[in-house]
Amino acid sequence: MTPSMLEFDRLTKRYGERTALRELSFSVAAGELFGFVGSNGAGKTTTMRIALGVLASDSGEVRWKGGAVDLAVRARIGYMPEERGLYPKMKVGEQLVYLAQIHGMGGRAAQSAMEAWTERLGVAERRGDEVQKLSLGNQQRVQLAAALVHDPEVLILDEPFSGLDPVAVEVMSGVLREKAAEGCPVVFSSHQLDLVERLCDRVGIIRGGEMVACDTVEALRSQGNRRVLVVAPRAGATWAEGVPGVTTLEADGGRFLVELDDSADDQALLHAALATGPVHEFATQQQTLTDLFRNVVTQEVAA
Numbered sequence: 566m567t568p569s570m571l572e573f574d575r576l577t578k579r580y581g582e583r584t585a586l587r588e589l590s591f592s593v594a595a596g597e598l599f600g601f602v603g604s605n606g607a608g609k610t611t612t613m614r615i616a617l618g619v620l621a622s623d624s625g626e627v628r629w630k631g632g633a634v635d636l637a638v639r640a641r642i643g644y645m646p647e648e649r650g651l652y653p654k655m656k657v658g659e660q661l662v663y664l665a666q667i668h669g670m671g672g673r674a675a676q677s678a679m680e681a682w683t684e685r686l687g688v689a690e691r692r693g694d695e696v697q698k699l700s701l702g703n704q705q706r707v708q709l710a711a712a713l714v715h716d717p718e719v720l721i722l723d724e725p726f727s728g729l730d731p732v733a734v735e736v737m738s739g740v741l742r743e744k745a746a747e748g749c750p751v752v753f754s755s756h757q758l759d760l761v762e763r764l765c766d767r768v769g770i771i772r773g774g775e776m777v778a779c780d781t782v783e784a785l786r787s788q789g790n791r792r793v794l795v796v797a798p799r800a801g802a803t804w805a806e807g808v809p810g811v812t813t814l815e816a817d818g819g820r821f822l823v824e825l826d827d828s829a830d831d832q833a834l835l836h837a838a839l840a841t842g843p844v845h846e847f848a849t850q851q852q853t854l855t856d857l858f859r860n861v862v863t864q865e866v867a868a
């Protein structure tokens with residue numbers, strides 16, 4: 566088994582009366598891409614800031630390779646803060662070289678890392694421009710270059726995909742996969758669940774400062790009740806109602822999405838569908854990460 570590299574161990578954080586994190590724990594292994602998702606205000610940014618030492622937790626700690634995250638470790642982390650952190654009036658190239666150097670890189674290595682990352686991220690032609698003159702999407706590419714330029718061993722990125730065009734999303738995804746393949750633990754937050762589902766090895770869903778689901782994408786998707794898509798053009802809207810344990814979720818013409826609880830018999834459902842006339846499709850469907858997330862958020866509202 567791959568040892569865990571980055572561990573978030575029972576983090577609790579209060580802002581005055583408000584508890585932002587409650588005993589939040591998860592870990593990210595070497596080479597793992599971990600997606601951190603949750604509604605607005607769930608506690609993602611707070612967690613990431615604690616890992617970087619920008620904020621102190623009230624209790625709990627973040628460990629890297631089993632040890633506390635101190636200043637030397639922080640210098641090895643590539644961080645993309647939510648509020649972004651570039652100097653608007655400084656030129657792209659100079660800024661990246663400067664950031665690499667303050668993280669301990671020599672001048673020549675910093676220059677070549679700057680050149681490589683601006684090239685890879687499609688902003689090489691903007692090296693001589695002030696950051697503030699770039700479009701928001703290009704500023705974000707530079708922000709990612711800033712997180713990568715010192716060749717970090719861990720990546721912690723707060724919403725790196727927000728506001729990017731589809732080409733930039735692909736470039737960013739490719740870079741994150743590549744860093745993970747090199748052995749970096751990579752944690753990023755996002756509200757783009759389709760992207761998280763496609764990209765991540767594991768996903769953590771945080772709600773009200775607590776981790777409510779944390780597993781591989783496959784395991785998360787297989788949670789919950791079975792669903793079956795039935796295409797039966799002559800069936801009326803209520804055809805499935807007589808089958809025990811079955812609920813109709815969607816009915817659109819002859820296309821039905823139904824949910825089966827543990828007691829339901831899918832063969833009884835098939836018989837009921839055939840009794841209405843021809844059945845063109847009868848397919849078990851896994852829930853998407855978005856479905857699962859919606860369930861979690863609904864529970865939040867109900868709680």
Ligand SMILES: Nc1ncnc2c1ncn2[C@@H]1O[C@H](COP(=O)(O)OP(=O)(O)OP(=O)(O)O)[C@@H](O)[C@H]1O
Pocket residue numbers: 580583584585603604605606607608609610611612647
């Ligand atoms: N400086 C602060 N002072 C007081 N409360 C804060 C502060 N920063 C965050 N909070 C509160 O802590 C909770 C968690 O916020 P946080 O920014 O970590 O959430 P998030 O999951 O990153 O949200 P989003 O998806 O909107 O970025 C929220 O209730 C927020 O209002």
